[in-house]
Amino acid sequence: MQRLDFAGPRDLRHMQELASRLWSPTSRFHPGQLAWSRYFRPVDPDRLGDAEAIARWEQDGQTVGFGWAESPDWLELQVDPAHPEAAVEVVEWFEEWSDAEEQTAMVVEGDAAVEAALEAAGFAPQPSSPFFTHHVLDLRDLTPLPETPGYAFRSVGADEWGPRAAVHAAAWSDDAPSAVDPSSYRQVMQAWPYQPELDWVAVDGSGQMVASALVWLDPGTGVGLVEPVGCVPAHRGRGLAGAVTLAALHALREKGGTLAQVTPRGDDDYPVPRRIYSRMGFEPTARVVMWSRSLA
Structure with a gap:
């Protein structure tokens, strides 16, 4: 060896x-x-x-x-x-x-x-x-997108690493500034197996990105990993994190994905993401300790 x-x-x-x-x-x-x-x-x-x-x-x-x-x-x-x-x-x-x-x-x-x-x-x-x-979801069991008045969902353009980095950083800077910036998100977008068609955002009436969900499709297995998901603080409590994730998962199924995986915290000190994924139909499989x- x-x-x-x-x-x-x-x-x-x-x-x-x-x-x-x-x-x-x-x-x-x-x-x-x-x-x-x-x-x-x-x-x-x-x-x-x-x-x-x-x-x-x-x-x-x-x-x-x-x-x-x-x-x-x-x-x-x-x-x-x-x-x-x-x-x-x-x-x-x-x-x-x-x-x-x-x-x-x-x-x-x-x-x-x-x-x-x-x-x-x-x-x-x-x-x-x-x-x-770890949680998994058979994409045959996807639920329809919920109604989200005032918001729309779309995939990210290949040249949108700046605003895409900004919405992630705004969603993930509650406790400390996020390390994600436009240069790093550009590297993410250039990495295998990233596909812009599987990088989704929620936008408000002005077109501003306010929530996001990135899915990585492994073509060898047909499994898409949801990593990461976030919503900016001013737009939380409206179901946007779950809705934008569902939008990305529907795109994953259209791209030939068969299964989705996500790995939220499993302990009771940070339960909200786990509850969101459970409502979508994700089932737990294994603990990472x-x-x-x-x-x-």
């Missing part, structure tokens, strides 16, 4: 190919999630920041696992269950790279290879911490 450290966008594509090959309703990643996580903030596509590291592992020319240290205290990883030894190597790599005294990893419950590797390294699940829950360890 060979370790390959990040050297540019092609490595991200290898990671996305692994996520697509392994996808199931209970697997950790969808290719769109990896694209969003890489490009939602301004970055150099060819280089990582000093506080970030990515490596992937190949066996016979095929990627069988990767580790993404989004920061010294935060590890994301996925491995092919047929190669559990890759999980051990990912965790060892993270141990060598990180000097953080408190470290956390996100794991799908039941991912035996990853759980065993983390447990052996001293990580333990944190059942009282916030967690996420925190594992952590202290080296202090």
Whole structure:
């Protein structure tokens, strides 16, 4: 097995190919999630920041696992269950790279290879911490769009990265300023598997974007990931987040998608998105939980 450290966008594509090959309703990643996580903030596509590291592992020319240290205290990883030894190597790599005294990893419950590797390294699940829950929806069961007087829904134009970034930032800056800006959203729009026909916004009577929903279609599986969704504060409470998501999902079905996935918080401290998706018909499949360890 060979370790390959990040050297540019092609490595991200290898990671996305692994996520697509392994996808199931209970697997950790969808290719769109990896694209969003890489490009939602301004970055150099060819280089990582000093506080970030990515490596992937190949066996016979095929990627069988990767580790993404989004920061010294935060590890994301996925491995092919047929190669559990890759999980051990990912965790060892993270141990060598990180000097953080408190470290956390996100794991799908039941991912035996990853759980065993983390447990052996001293990580333990944190059942009282916030967690996420995968939900899926068969697109044959989509409901019609609701009535939303005063608003219309449309897909984003290929040159609208500026206003599209603005509506996202306005919706996601309640606690701290969003990292999304026009340059980063332009990178999102240039990333595989982004399609502008699946990036939807709600607009008010003046044409201003006030809510948004981005869906990533993996052509290899027919699964569309909803990531992210938001509504600006002044227009909340009118069902726009759910309606714009439904509009994007109808477009997904028209593009040949068969299943939709979303991963909202599953704990009771942040219940609203989960309730919105449940009303649409999304059903829970697997929990994504925190594992952590202290080296202090």
